[in-house]
Amino acid sequence: MIRFLLYILLCFFLYLLFKRIFTRRATTQRPHADQRRPTPIQDELVRDPVCGIYCPKRDALMLRIKGETHYFCSEECRRRFLQENAPEKGS
Ligand SMILES: [Zn+2]
Structure with missing residues (x-):
């Protein structure tokens, strides 16, 4: 039973990892996403x-x-x- 719970936990962790990788890839594919820098004065x-x-x-x-x-x-x-x-x- 404990092993089963650990397996679910591992799957959940892997799911979070994949999700993070996919969301990061999605943001890097956007050309304007990289221009989001903390420089509000330049855009004013x-x-x-x-x-x-x-x-x-x-x-x-x-x-x-x-x-x-x-x-x-x-x-x-x-x-x-x-x-x-x-x-x-x-x-
Ligand atoms: Zn002028």
Whole structure:
């Protein structure tokens, strides 16, 4: 009787092992499964206030004005934003 129970336990253990192997193989077959890395900052989208385009934070150009952080898709947008928000010619 005890041997029978051990046999069932062994079968269950083997079943869990096979299940783990099969699920791992299923995840590796997916091409996008490997891109699931713990880097939430890289996937964050920021909005360009000049042209309104959303671009990833890692590619965006950062600019801090009056304690606020702005992100831009290109150097041109950042320059235009600076021209509109920096009244150095008026005074
Ligand atoms: Zn832009």
